[in-house]
Amino acid sequence: MTNARRVLLTGANRGLGHQLARLLIDRGDRVWGTAREAAPEALLALGPAGIIQFDLADEASIVAGIAQLGEQVAGVDLVINCAGADGRSFGMADQQRGPFDFDAASFDAVNRVNVTGPMVVVREVLPLLRRGVDPLVLNISSQLGSMEVAASIGRDTGYCVSKAALNMLSVKSAAALAGEGIAVVMLHPGWVSTDMGGDTAPLTPLESATAIVETIDGLSLADSGRFVRWDGTTHPW
Numbered sequence: 001m002t003n004a005r006r007v008l009l010t011g012a013n014r015g016l017g018h019q020l021a022r023l024l025i026d027r028g029d030r031v032w033g034t035a036r037e038a039a040p041e042a043l044l045a046l047g048p049a050g051i052i053q054f055d056l057a058d059e060a061s062i063v064a065g066i067a068q069l070g071e072q073v074a075g076v077d078l079v080i081n082c083a084g085a086d087g088r089s090f091g092m093a094d095q096q097r098g099p100f101d102f103d104a105a106s107f108d109a110v111n112r113v114n115v116t117g118p119m120v121v122v123r124e125v126l127p128l129l130r131r132g133v134d135p136l137v138l139n140i141s142s143q144l145g146s147m148e149v150a151a152s153i154g155r156d157t158g159y160c161v162s163k164a165a166l167n168m169l170s171v172k173s174a175a176a177l178a179g180e181g182i183a184v185v186m187l188h189p190g191w192v193s194t195d196m197g198g199d200t201a202p203l204t205p206l207e208s209a210t211a212i213v214e215t216i217d218g219l220s221l222a223d224s225g226r227f228v229r230w231d232g233t234t235h236p237w
């Protein structure tokens with residue numbers, strides 16, 4: 001158990017993000033969870049340090065939400081970009097997975113949420129991270145962002161492209177921030193039985209989140225730029 005952290009966690013009202021919020025709060029961390037709705041019931045029930053309301057597709061809402069965070073806390077030690085979406089959130093059918101099944105608006109929408117949104121989040125929270133203790137950004141990626149893995153399996157191509165782009169954003173962020181002592185790590189959480197992962201996934205959200213919290217505790221600046229699995233082992237690019 002490390003010292004209590006000040007945490008910004010996106011997508012904290014359901015799925016993997018909700019279990020991460022539960023575990024971090026239970027162990028004494030102060031968690032500001034984000035949600036799109038103003039009064040996210042499941043998150044509020046966990047007793048977070050605060051609720052930050054924004055939509056990752058809306059830059060102004062992220063800027064405003066993180067400005068509110070800055071009024072509540074002097075620094076942030078850990079940012080977890082967990083919120084994410086795939087083509088199904090934008091009207092794509094489950095079987096529409098090929099590179100040419102997308103209309104441009106849905107393709108852009110997935111990438112807006114999974115890549116542009118996290119970029120804006122980290123950009124806005126940087127002044128707080130700079131005042132953090134052992135600051136770490138954990139970007140929840142996916143094995144489907146791996147060139148080696150996604151060639152043979154996977155969900156829709158827009159989603160795979162977005163996670164590959166998130167990995168590149170993370171590598172560039174790690175390089176840019178290393179000199180300031182801010183670590184940036186990408187993590188594949190496993191195939192998890194959430195709304196996104198479906199009922200047949202082998203890992204429960206609690207199992208994945210438990211392993212991720214343990215992994216976070218073992219990460220340091222030396223790990224910046226790595227792509228890891230939920231259990232901390234190295235994921236192939």
Ligand SMILES: NC(=O)c1ccc[n+]([C@@H]2O[C@H](COP(=O)([O-])OP(=O)(O)OC[C@H]3O[C@@H](n4cnc5c(N)ncnc54)[C@H](OP(=O)(O)O)[C@@H]3O)[C@@H](O)[C@H]2O)c1
Nearest residue numbers: 011015016036055056082083084142191192194195196197
């Ligand atoms: N489940 C898996 O097997 C799996 C595997 C690999 C990677 N991942 C990644 O793990 C992360 C968590 O996924 P999950 O399985 O927990 O998915 P989930 O159950 O579908 O939850 C998605 C979360 O993202 C939030 N979100 C979606 N669109 C948003 C937007 N426009 N603005 C702000 N928040 C938004 C949702 O908030 P609302 O409640 O407001 O909708 C929700 O909290 C994602 O990044 C996903 O890509 C999941």
